[in-house]
Amino acid sequence: MTLAIETANPGSGGGSVALGLIGGGAPEVLAVEALVEVDRDRDDLVPAIERLMAATGRTLRDVGRVAASVGPGGFTSTRVACATAAMLAEGLGVPAVAVPSALVASERRRRVGGAVDGALAVLMASKGSAAWCAVVPAGGGAGGACAVDAARGGRMMTAPEIVASGVWHALADGHLPPDVRRALAEGGVTVEAISFCADDCLRASALCTPGDPSVLVPIYPREPEAVTLWRARHGPKR
Numbered sequence: 001m002t003l004a005i006e007t008a009n010p011g012s013g014g015g016s017v018a019l020g021l022i023g024g025g026a027p028e029v030l031a032v033e034a035l036v037e038v039d040r041d042r043d044d045l046v047p048a049i050e051r052l053m054a055a056t057g058r059t060l061r062d063v064g065r066v067a068a069s070v071g072p073g074g075f076t077s078t079r080v081a082c083a084t085a086a087m088l089a090e091g092l093g094v095p096a097v098a099v100p101s102a103l104v105a106s107e108r109r110r111r112v113g114g115a116v117d118g119a120l121a122v123l124m125a126s127k128g129s130a131a132w133c134a135v136v137p138a139g140g141g142a143g144g145a146c147a148v149d150a151a152r153g154g155r156m157m158t159a160p161e162i163v164a165s166g167v168w169h170a171l172a173d174g175h176l177p178p179d180v181r182r183a184l185a186e187g188g189v190t191v192e193a194i195s196f197c198a199d200d201c202l203r204a205s206a207l208c209t210p211g212d213p214s215v216l217v218p219i220y221p222r223e224p225e226a227v228t229l230w231r232a233r234h235g236p237k238r
Contacts, residue, residue, distance in 0.1 A: 001021060001062050001065075002019070002020055002021070002022045002063070003017065003019055003060075003065075003088065004066075004068070004069075004198045004202035005049075005066070005068040005069065005201070006018075006069045006198040006201040007035065007069070007078075007080065008070065008072070008073030008196070008218075009073040009077070009124070010035070010074065011173065012105075012173045012195055014034055014035060015034070015035035015077070016035060016048070017048050017049050017052050018030075018031065019052055019056055019058065020199070020202045022202070027206050029202055029203070031055050032197065032198055032199050033048045033052040033198075043080060045081070045084055046084065060092060061092075064095075065094050065095045065205075065210055066085045066088045066095075066096050066097070067099050067201060067208070068081045068082055068084075068096075068098065069081060069101045069104050069201045070101065070217065071101050071218045071221075072102075072125045072154070072218075072219050073124070073125075075220075082216040082217065083216075085216050086213035086214075086216045087213075095211065096210065096213045097205045097211075098208065098215045098217065099201050100134070100148065101122075101196065101219070102124070102151035102152075102154060103147060103148060103151035103207070103208075104200050104201045104204050106122055106136040107203055107204045109195075112195075116138075118167060118168050118169070119135050119136060119165075119167050120136045120167065120169050120170070120171065121135050121136075121165065121167040121169070122134045122135075122154070123173075123191075124194070126172070126176050127156075127222065129158055129159070129177065129180060130156045130180075131176060132157075133156070134150055134153065135154075136150050137150055144207055145207070154221070159187065162184060162187075163184065163189060168188060170184060171191075171192055174193075
């Protein structure tokens with residue numbers, strides 16, 4: 001029994017949690033619970049997990065592994081997802097699974113939108129003329145460990161670099177700069193809206209290797225802005 005948390009990118013799916021079975025066959029999703037919007041002084045993640053358990057007639061004692069989408073994503077939302085999942089895994093004494101968010105997005109695109117021709121570029125955390133890009137191989141989940149490694153091993157890339165990678169399809173959120181989007185279109189790359197959901201995090205977790213709670217470390221696309229500003233003001237750390 002797997003509890004999956006997808007809140008790393010709430011702007012592209014709203015955030016959700018899912019409960020399902022990971023076994024010898026295809027993952028079986030039992031239920032999905034969306035997070036509701038609350039005021040900025042509160043968070044709905046734990047209440048959503050409670051609603052999920054109540055809806056399925058289960059308790060946390062039934063959970064045998066905890067999976068979380070670990071980014072790239074929002075700085076705070078990704079850290080909250082990782083910290084909550086680690087706390088639950090530690091408290092329950094069960095394995096934790098770190099699922100790259102690019103794998104979650106590619107799983108959802110292939111499941112909802114069907115197969116694409118060739119690899120799929122997942123673009124997130126755009127800044128200036130570049131975006132964090134992970135090129136997930138054709139077949140998505142069928143790619144197994146190769147897909148997991150590719151989803152985790154993205155880097156900041158410009159539009160010409162993305163085009164040169166040979167992809168024809170890309171996923172991106174509404175923050176992708178218009179000039180980057182236009183350059184990709186001119187290079188023959190079709191850009192579609194990215195979307196995340198906890199049931200796809202659960203499915204993708206079947207490909208990832210479980211570990212102890214320490215595996216739940218956020219994937220950061222680049223140095224946090226606060227650190228960059230600090231370095232600019234104070235110089236390199238001595």
